[in-house]
Amino acid sequence: MLFNSFQFFVFFAVVTAVHFSLPQRWRWVLLLAASYYFYMCWKPEYVVLILFATGVNYALAIAIERQDRPAARRLLLSLSLTATLGVLLAFKYFNFVNESVRGWLAAFNIVHVVPYFNILLPVGISFYTFQTLSYTIDVYWKKRPAERHLGIFALYVSFFPQLVAGPIERSTRLLPQFRRPHAFDARGVADGLTRMLWGLFKKTVIADRAAVVVDAVYGDPSGHAGLPLIVGTLAFAYQIYCDFSGYSDIAVGAARVLGYDLMQNFDRPYRARSIGDFWRRWHISLSTWFRDYLYIPLGGNRVPGGRWALNILVVFLLSGLWHGAAWTFLLWGGLHGVLLMTGACTGPVRARVASWLGLGRVPRIRNGLAVAATFALVCLGWVLFRADSIRDAAYIYTHLFTGAASGLAGWWGSARLHVGAADWLILLGSVCLLETVEWLEKKQPLRAYLAAAPVAFRWAAYQGLVWLIFFCGQFGRQAFIYFQF
């Protein structure tokens, strides 16, 4: 069941209505049943994996809490990590490792006979696995007590707004909310619905329309050179941002309607001034997860320079691998790690150059340049993220600035990519609207501006957005990109 489907619209309306008509003590039952139904709409048998992750981590967290001996606690934590990550590894990475080993052995003429695991990747497995792990690790670190109520814990693992593509919530934040009474809050509901509407706009109007351009280029990269490749990559930058942040907006909005607060997953990432800044703004729930549960335990930045670099590289390589079992994702993660390290190392030099150029006196220009440079680097990374193979990515990198020989008119003509003028107009107009809104949101969220505006203006803006989605939205069967992760 997709967030951008009519089925979800009906499902959510029913769940919300029943939720507020039930007494507080029964609401978890409704939400748990709804969450399992939501997940089972996709592939019913895979609910077993969620039940397994829930059961194992529920029992082991209680066992960890009861145990005083550090060695025993460590053993129990290892058991939890092995069992939970084992499922993720088997379903997501087995074929990738198998194929890689097969390739390496073939180079030595050794026949590799381990068969492929012919199975569909369970939707959202990376998300709920990491969310469950964070809970068990928090209990191990004594940050929170183990949850005794199996139903509430199961709901924490499977809460439907964020089950299949995050945000990856922390137990310290989400679990207590399931016990807190929630009175009907009209302002919260309106706020949540507005957020869902904005997410739907990003997904249906921008992301799914940009997808046409992206698919035309990345479906056959060798058929293009120069401007079309640049246009396709820029379109992908907006596609992936609007697809994922649109999903997150709908998830946060849906939870808000029900009275629950989920964490922000995006903070205007394309306005980042460095790669480090970008990762503080992009997929925040994942980057903070890696920071808290991997980077800091590895020593963070309180270690010698070489070790720090290794820590960064490990975190980013794993982050890349988290996104997908392919070498392109691994390289994408590695590239970001290297860029982050380079950024940190060249910081003083860049500051001196900026000062020498007199940019210190005009911070707007300096910031603008930093934002543009970061955006360009991020886009270069997206090539690896989107390309079907390293070969395709290499082709795109080496042909980004070729093909101008046919003249500007020919170059521009080829960059239209058989997309109609009206579609281009809608896409560019929507991106301009998004950028304007994000520029306004520098000070406060747009919702806050609108809340302060007269009701007629506010409603006109919301209704305009509804019609914009209706007339310009793509209502196909386009799933969210991050579902595959």
Added chain:
Amino acid sequence: MKRFLKSSFGFLAPLMLVGVLFEWQARRMYTAETNLAYQARHFRERCPSVRLLVLGNSHGDKAVNPEDLCVPAFNMAFASQDSYYDAQILARSLASMPRLRYLVLVLSPFSFGWDEASISPFLLVDYHRRLGIPPRDGVNAELLFNHSLLFRHRATFLGDWFKGKRPRGKTAVADSAAGAPPSWEGELLTAKGYRLAQGSLTGVALQAHAVDRARLHQQTCFDGTRVEENLDLLAHAVQRALNRKVRVLLLLPPYTPAYLSALEPSFLARYYETAARLAAWFDSAEVTLLDLTRSPEFTDEDFFNSDHLNVHGAVKIATVLNGWIEDGSVPVGVEVSCTDHR
């Protein structure tokens, strides 16, 4: 809560009012019937006299011209029409075709794997409204929404309204308001359901089309999970026809060598094998399997593009069908004179 509900109503009421006004305007603008509606209307009118019925998808609607046949015929094949709709059309119209004696079922390489997920949603509405056929998987949101002309034309509605024009060009909504048959891009839908296609592709254009079509058919049109279900539907349709003493021809239409060579051999093998399975369930005297896929009688000039016949190809098909109607034989490429029973 009451206040919230009142506010919600206050917000939604103008939204719905504007929606109703837009829908009203859309109904004034989009008055032309769709191709399927046009075809279905003529089919209903001609049912009592039809002696031969053609079913299938676009490979069928361009292959058989009822005007060239020696018995009153109607071509109810339609672009992207899957086996479910073929079976349903036959089941629902058999009673109104008392003179029906021949059924030609045109089977494409993807016929057995095709399903309505690949059919434009507005066509599902037309199958429902014009032929009384509900969607295969039951009524769904898309079907409901597509009853609204505003929803169906939402991508062009504002532009069309602003320009004060009806949609033109390559669109499924053809203008037949003036009584002329729907036409577009070198194709013309006749009143007997034949999609007359003129011209042909050659050289690089033909090769490119063949590769594109083969890839499309193999990647997006072949859902292996539907094969047995579709085979079952077709078998029931054939049996239903046989029960009425209707002779059945399972026609594997001709394709260009370019298209056939662009298909995976395993895909083609599955096509032949599944068609043979369907034919094997029945007595060969009643059900004839005619494989013209590689017939040398059809050259590139007989094709509109890599996998669809043009008007010249349809004439050759008519020759073959007339032979089958006349004496049950299926000679390939031989001129068969036939008494005109119309």
